[in-house]
Amino acid sequence: MGRTLALGILVAAFACRGRDGDRKSEALAWEGVEVALQREIPHPEPAWLKEEGFPRFEELPAQRFVSVRVGLDSAEIRLLEFRHDFEAYAVFQRIADPDELVEGFSDRDGRVFFRAGRWLGTSTQLGREDLRSKLDLPHGGWGTPELFASMIHQGRISHSERVLFEFLGTNPPVPVFSVQLDCHGDSAWIYASPGMPDLFASEIAHRPGYSMDSASGVAVGGDSGAMDPIRLEFFEHGMVGIEGCFDSALTTRWLSSQRLALKGLENR
Numbered sequence: 001m002g003r004t005l006a007l008g009i010l011v012a013a014f015a016c017r018g019r020d021g022d023r024k025s026e027a028l029a030w031e032g033v034e035v036a037l038q039r040e041i042p043h044p045e046p047a048w049l050k051e052e053g054f055p056r057f058e059e060l061p062a063q064r065f066v067s068v069r070v071g072l073d074s075a076e077i078r079l080l081e082f083r084h085d086f087e088a089y090a091v092f093q094r095i096a097d098p099d100e101l102v103e104g105f106s107d108r109d110g111r112v113f114f115r116a117g118r119w120l121g122t123s124t125q126l127g128r129e130d131l132r133s134k135l136d137l138p139h140g141g142w143g144t145p146e147l148f149a150s151m152i153h154q155g156r157i158s159h160s161e162r163v164l165f166e167f168l169g170t171n172p173p174v175p176v177f178s179v180q181l182d183c184h185g186d187s188a189w190i191y192a193s194p195g196m197p198d199l200f201a202s203e204i205a206h207r208p209g210y211s212m213d214s215a216s217g218v219a220v221g222g223d224s225g226a227m228d229p230i231r232l233e234f235f236e237h238g239m240v241g242i243e244g245c246f247d248s249a250l251t252t253r254w255l256s257s258q259r260l261a262l263k264g265l266e267n268r
Helices: 003-016 044-052 085-094 096-103 130-135 145-149 200-204 248-267
Strands: 037-042 064-070 075-081 103-108 113-118 119-123 162-164 176-183 188-193 211-212 217-222 230-235 240-244
Touching: 085 113, 085 119, 085 162, 085 176, 096 103, 103 130, 103 217, 113 130, 145 176, 145 188, 145 248, 188 248, 200 211, 200 217, 200 240
Parallel strands: none
Antiparallel strands: 037 064, 064 075, 075 119, 103 113, 113 119, 162 176, 176 188, 188 240, 211 217, 217 230, 230 240
16 A cells, blocks of 8 residues: 555656647557557556566556557567556666667567667567657657656766666665766766655664664665665655765765755656
8 A cells, every 4th residue: 555655656746747738649650650559458467468578577567568560561569558658667677788778679589679668569570770760659759767867967877777666675665766876986876766755764774784864864874884885865755865985975965966856856
């Protein structure tokens, strides 16, 4: 129940985008022409999707499965639509290497997999160029999920954008977005999680190696030297954090910038 409510908070953070005036056609198109769905299955079961060529995943249910046939050869494209682009991205992480993740395409075992917006697709008959140039998906787009644009760019290590549904050995109620930053030659991680509830702060604070300042909403770890330093800040808009940077002044500056970005994201 708590995870469902927290996910609702995260959904609300994105709800102000994509209003009616900005919405694209809901139709799938090939070379600008709408294509008919050959098959459509709402809320497909993970075991069944594996038989259709997709990786098995349990915690991120797809909203629907569809297949279409396109072109003169009636080539088949199988597609999963998720509720948000970051969910499709998180599943694609399990298939693609870092370069492929950014590009949006991955070749595996005679199949091409691709991620566009909130869609994850696969085909055994079509190549990357045709799919990129001819396929038009509602709520598509080949870039990384929108929230990554709100995260710190200066010093960011390329191709490090990740969506985490496991975080510090826990399963948080909402996803954590992360990128790597250069901290004087060390690779540090910055975390942002809109809508992260306060209860998760208490869960982290009770883990070995962590402590919590309830007055400031800050959880810290690594003071004993047994692990890299980590600082997590919880506030009304969610959670931000830095792990692996030994420069406390730089950590403070990064956290301050990310707090402002997360606040601005919710207010958009």
